[in-house]
Amino acid sequence: MDSTTSLPPFHLAFPVHSIAAAREFYGDLLGCPEGRSAEDWVDFNFYGHQIVAHYAPEEVGHRATSAVDGHGVPVRHFGVVLSMAQWEESAKKLADAGVKFVIEPYIRFKGEVGEQATMFFLDPSGNALELKAFANMESLFAK
Structure with a gap:
């Protein structure tokens, strides 16, 4: 792809231990606008890409x-x-x-x-x- 081509938005879902903490970090600190959400997940606009924080505390962290x-x-x-x-x-x-x-x-x-x-x-x-x-x-x- 050449640099004049517009890239489609990327989608990434990832685990979090707390939806409230995700909102504070991604929304408040990083400035990612919030999209749709439910009790156990929330969408964010991460520089034009859709990232979704899912409540899954057993899956969090890098290893x-x-x-x-x-x-x-x-x-x-x-x-x-x-x-x-x-x-x-x-x-x-x-x-x-x-x-x-x-x-x-x-x-x-x-x-x-x-x-x-x-x-x-x-x-x-x-x-x-x-x-x-x-x-x-x-x-x-x-x-």
Whole structure:
């Protein structure tokens, strides 16, 4: 797909230990507008993508890491690729809110193909999220 093609929204369902905590984290902190909901689930607009928090406390949290650029990256994670300005704004907002980073915001693969800004953090249920950005979006899939 070339960069002028509009991508369809992605859908992701994930477990949480508390719908109220999910609303506070995804809605209030991350600023994701809420969509439909029921007692045991809630939709959020995550940068134009539909994510759905389902109450399933027995399924929460990440369990394994993988070594990437000298860091233990949570294997099970999701996130979004932002503009560099959005990434910087998000890093500041999360740090100011006292979010504990699994991997502090930094530039990964500096000077290499695929150089990117990245950060990892957990939601209140222990689900890992990654926010990343590329100075050059053309390097998103570069080898």
